[in-house]
Amino acid sequence: MLFTVVGPGRAGLSFAGALTASGWRCVRTLGRHDDLRSAAADCDVVLVTVPDDRIAAVALAIAPGRAVLVHASGAKGLDVLKPHPLRASVHPLMSLPDPATGADKLRRGGVFAVAGDPVAERIVNALGGRPVTVDDDHRALYHATAAVAANHLVALCAQVERLAAQAGVPLAPYWDLMETTLENVRRSGAIPSLTGPAARGDTSTISLHLEALPTDERTLYLALANEAARLAGRPPYRDPARTVSTEALAVTPTIPVPVPTIAELRARLDAERRAGRTVGFVPTMGYLHDGHGSLMRAAAAANDVVVASIFVNPLQFAPTEDLASYPRDLERDTAVAGANGVHLLFTPDVTEMYPRPMLSTVSVAELSARWDGASRPTHFDGVSTVVTKLFNIVGPCRAYFGEKDYQQLAIITRMTADLAIPVEVIGCPIVREADGLAMSSRNVYLSPPQRAAAVVLCRALDAGTAAVVDGMRDPDAVASVMRSVVAAEPLATLDYAAAVDPHTLEVPTALGSHTRLLIAARVGTTRLIDNCGVDTGSSRPLGTPT
Ligand code: AMP
Secondary structure (H helix, E strand, C coil), X not given: CEEEEECCCHHHHHHHHHHHHXXXXXXXXXXXXXXXXXXXXXXXXXXECCCHHHHHHHHHHCCCCCCEEEECCCCCCCHHHCCCCCEEEEEECCCCCCHHHHHHHHCCCCEEEEEECCHHHHHHHHHCCEEEECCHHHHHHHHHHHHHHHHHHHHHHHHHHHHHHHHCCCCHHHHHHHHHHHHHHXXXXXXXXCCCHHHHCCHHHHHHHHHHXXXXXXXXXXXXXXXXXXXXXXXXCCCCCCCCCCCCCCCCCCCCEEECCHHHHHHHHHHHHHCCCCEEEEEECCCCCHHHHHHHHHHHHHCCEEEEEECCCHHHCCCCCCCCCXXXXXXXXXXXXXXXXXXXXXXXXXXXXXXXXXCCCCCCCCCCCCCHHHHCXXXXXXXXXXXXXXXXXXXXXXXXXXXXXXXXXXXXXHHHHHCCCCCEEEEECCCECCCCCECCHHHHHCCHHHHHHHCHHHHHHHHHHHHHHCCCCCHHHHHHHHHHHHHCCCCEEEEEEEEEXXXXXXXXXXXXXXXXXXXXXXXXXXXXXXXXXXXXXXXXXXCCCC
């Protein structure tokens, strides 16, 4: 068979050497300065061994001829070889460090992922290897697995090298340990081969390790300790030293354990409490954004175990509202929760939370009737009821709520005080997009023009704030300043704008030194809310202990 190599790098020259040694004939090798047009004219196979992001351009530069175009990428499908009708790929599941070693390794009977034209198998057979067919749908996953098996293992070995050197212990015994471990895993599988403190649930030893480890080694240690714990069916650990220092990442990332049932969550948290660990709780409806993330980070900063719930609570939606279409993405939510230090993700379904029709309701009078309660009469009873139930399930020391839903925070704060629920309710500041729009899961409903118009809510709050700071004390006058800003935006329809007492949410006869500005408006069919505090003296924000 005659072949041409395009891309005379490590892979290309390794293949050229190996195929030549197997009796194939290399017509030529072409590099980046050669004319590629007739590369496919006078051979059976053109091996395209250029970097992945250049394959498509190289394929385009070659005029279709009688040869099959074959790439050696692990991650790319066959599409990149358009417009050639004869395409294939051959990816050796091995590293090719240099042409001589590479040519030798290619002929040692290894595994090759093949796809497309049967010539791929002929190449592998010529080399004496084992072909494994990997279709385009599984290509990236196949390659990711290879990256984990080869590159990530090397990264782990490098950590072993560094730590052994720092401990002043020779590397050889650790090599023996690694080799034996790999043999065990090959023989018995990963989970049966687990040993060590993470698998045993030996938290005090892990804490000891984390204290001893150099700061920049902790993230990798903890990520893998948590993975070992997950494999062993144990909750993850939190680095008490908090290795990451930037504000946005001021938590040690975790791999949250999804817990769908009340019984399992109670069992896990009972064990945590028995071990003297504190529990912080962040209730959400999911489709997480950085507003939720900020609550999780606050919980991670003050508690040993962080639980977040994701439950789109039917009780707080009226029949005309968006219960069915409320955005949901559990996979992404799990990633966001993990990046923000959540250990346990409570993900009950509706039948788990409400196996029977609910005959019991928790209702916070007066506070629930005004503002949002006037437009959504059953909403806050649904919220108070589910939050009470979640508090009873989780039993947290502290629970975190966003000021974004200020009336909700006021209601929950009052409810826990009225009913002596043993939890500290902590209010957290609103997280906003760069243009000032308060982050909300419902912002995805907005079309681009509506998204641009939505910023009118915080502009109205800014105008109201400026009026109060300038000395305006008549709450109706401040509300009308806010109303006029919204009136100028044709895509927005105001629901209410008000300047209220931050605790009772009532409109006072004259504004005191602490005021909350509240606003709600529809942009298209999406109802948005926002608020801000205007304090002209010292204040006791909602959610702080009284
Ligand atoms: P939700 O998933 O909308 O029920 O919100 C769950 C929690 O996240 C509530 O306590 C919200 O107040 C809070 N939250 C939502 N958006 C934000 C935001 N932009 N900034 C701060 N907290 C927020």
